[in-house]
Amino acid sequence: MDLEAIPGVGAKTAERLAELDDPERALREGDVAAIARAPGISEGRAARIARGAIRRDHDDPGGFLGTDRASELYREALSLLQARTVTDYAARRLETIYPSATESRIEEVRAFATAAMDRDPDPAVRDALAGVEPLDAPGDVRIRDRCLATGDAETYARAQEAIPEVSVELVDDARKLSELARGYATVIALDEDFTGVEVDGDVRVEPSALENPAEVVPERVLTFFARNRDSLRAAATVAQQADIEVDCDLDALADALDQLDDDGQVRGDEELDRLTTAVDDLDAAVSTAESVANDRLREAIEERDVTIEGADLLTLVERGAGVDSLLGRELADEYADAVAAARDHLVDALQLRDTERIARQTFPDEPTFPVERDESVVSRLREELTAARDRRATRRKRELAGELSDARPAAEELVDAALDLDVELAIARFARDFDCTMPTLSADPGFEIEGGRSPLLDVPFEAVEPVDYGVDGVTLLSGVNSGGKTSTLDLVALMVLLAHMGLPVPAAEARVERLAELHYHAKTQGTLDAGAFESTLREFGGLVTGVGDEDDETAASARKLVLVDELESITEPGASAKIMAGILEALDERGATAVFVSHLAREIRAAADFDVQVDGIQAVGLEDGELRVNRSPVKGELARSTPELIVEKLAEDGDEQSKAFYRRLLAKFE
Known part of the structure; x- marks a missing residue:
């Protein structure tokens, strides 16, 4: 794998990644913990690199999030998942899950999420996960009681690179070797020429020492396990309680860890x-x-x-x-x-x-x-x-290091499995907390939501009213103020985002068109000046001219969902209705799916040269001054406005003369 071909990876980062035991596997699987073991790479940076590698692996061009509001909703959805993690690692790993238009990537995450939804988020397992952290490879081990000795310059260079924890000395003869023996507790001679030389002190001739660093510096292994002891013990508890299959003898690992103190020294002897x-x-x-x-x-x-x-x-x-x-x-x-x-x-x-x-x-x-x-x-x-x-x-360190050195890959697998479990449990908790189901992704245009409830609303999820809504083509969504039009758009966008992330959605059932891009234009605050108005029109111009061309063979793979919230606020109402009618005409001609929230539905419908679908979030009435609303849009019905409801109420109360006046006003709404 050409590491520099990964988006965001330059020459220096590629060099650091190359130091990993298996960088290709880590990048292919989005293993943030493994990537973060590369020198100088934080978990946040590792998550970005993993995301880039995943996109490259799936030939994913990106760009699904077409607007700032779409990106904002993705971050909110991601936050809901991250809030259900225990470890920082899991929160970072979830950042590798993003909305994509690439089928292979979506299916990959769907398979992972489907299995995760079967997990039981046991509180005891979550408590154990609190002690699990990615393993730290200590780089500060320094041994001063022994040294390596050689008379060969090439061997000297190899020794410095292979075993940097100890000093390497150049010696020419037995006299210099003897001098080293007086200054070090142990001298390990790397040259066979020193075999048979008798000098005072602990001098060993081991030509193959560079091939077995753990024999020379058992502290390298022991310090690794001592520094990561708490995390390894917590991961072992997670594996036992969650019944995770790992290729690690947990009892043997526990016994070995009990023989180490915090500094990597052997105890219990x-x-x-x-x-x-x-x-x-x-x-x-x-x-x-x-x-x-x-x-x-x-x-x-x-x-x-x-x-x-x-x-x-x-x-x-x-x-x-x-x-x-x-x-x-x-x-x-x-x-x-x-x-x-x-x-x-x-x-x-x-x-x-x-x-x-x-x-x-x-x-x-x-x-x-x-x-x-x-x-x-x-x-x-x-x-x-x-x-x-x-x-x-030293003898005990060598014995214990010999037991643990072969166990290191299994120990790393153990911790990685526990951390990955945290990702799965976060998805499981998300699915349970918000009554989620796995949506259907299809080539059929539009979307269909049954019993959808948004977890983004500022009310307890249990209090959220379920919404049924489906759209096929270009649609105007009308409704009273505070009736839930914007929250309905947010719900649709959230369903589309989660579906294209490969995750379950908060609905009883949902079908979503497979899309290339999501364009969600939030409500504009106040009328735009001439420059901003022109910029907005240019943005929509680029959008409508790039949406599904019937004659384009790639139309199916370039479909966009367009959600727009009260575009009329960009300029005067009369002009807004005409502009919106023209945009809707262009989208309709290209077979796009779009939902435009507007209070000018009647005016837009009149200005459009095609029969615009108009749906309405209908107000049931006023009760004690409070608006009562049916949150599920009614197909083909223009919603009644709040003023109309108030006039209707007045037309039913009071004396006959007042009623007549209000009935006359009410007729204007027809």
Whole structure:
């Protein structure tokens, strides 16, 4: 796949996408999570790239949303779906679902949405989804206790690229290798030439190390799983509760995750814990042992009466001897006991094993007071314990990384499955919340809606009155103010948008013509000036001349639905009626489907040179000053206006003289 052929993908972005394990699959499936794993690509950017890739894959030219109002309604419909997601990922993934004129794309989403509608949006699953996030590939792992060594420049370059987490050093001979071994806990020589070379320290000759990075840097694997531990656990819970089939041993994954701490260090290993504690507590344990020896020796001195003959004292003074000599002569056994107690305390406190011999050399055999540690011995003990700890940690890291490295693809699949489930559950919740059904898309012109209810209205969905409405051809929709004409247009547009997105619609039943474009012109606020008026006419001119030509073989694939709300407001009523009549004539000649909402239906019908279909949202009457309306348009009937209803009511009340006056006014409406 030529990545740069995807709309919106340049050379730099293509390079980043190429770093993915399988960029073609991710782009083909619109896998936002996988695309977002490419360096420097956010989820929002990933969603746009995925949308472009989908369009390219389906040869979809785009352009279905022909006007700002159509785009606005699409965003509102998308928001209804996104509001029912749990994860940010699912909200982004839904952005890859867009209204399309391409049959293959519509059918692809319809199949996905149909399966999603069978999902049970279990609250427990949704709670678990709250902890699922796209996996993060840590790029900040840096290992300072080991290095790679080679004498070959080409190998040096390959090593830096393959394992950037550790330092790579150029060495010429065993002497330089030995120098590295003094500075690093472990040196891994990449050249076979070093085989058999004996140097002090942990030096390993592993020519194939670059082929097994997890052996050299197990932290790469462990940090990945540690950073993503919470998300993996939440995804495992989702998989279990939602009964998702994943190629992942969830029990084994849980056991492995339990062996990691937040920093990617191995935990739960008794020997490693012992060595770690010994290193951490060494100074404190030595100080305590020192105190044990001095306390014992002090007590022994205080309890003993030491008598020194004058000649002995003179001899000691002549020799320059001090208290140490006195201790050695008079309290040798007590000193030995005190030091033994100190040594035992140090060994027991740190639970020393292999290093016990070194630890017992911490306090000297020669009597002294106060008893003091031998810092050189303590330093050597620290080095031995630290080396043993690091060797144990590295071994355990390698063992655990070996278990987890092969599990990474399955772990990624597990999280992706949970995130994709959130997308499905959002569609399922949308369908249930708004009593949706899957619409029929057909080549037959027009649309037919039964029991349609708009979730976009500013009232609870349960309170929305169902609407039945169908149009085949060019139609004028009339009705009283606040009777629901605009909301009916919104409902039609919403049905068309959702159907061409491949999603269910909020209706008992719906049939929608397969269209190439949706043009929805919202109500203009106020009369336009000359320039704006001309611009509006040019827009409609381009629209009507581009709609379905009978002689064009591609007419069926270029059909447009035109929805217009009160175009008469663009200029004076008389001129508006003539202009609208002319537009409707052009649309009718081209076999288009259009619904024009207007208060000038009577005038437009009179100005048109064809029999314009007029439907009406009929007012049932006035009740306590409130207008009562039948929200479903009545075919072929011009709606009565609010003023007419008021005059009619007045014609039925009052004295005969008043009634006569109002009946005369009422006759003007006929």
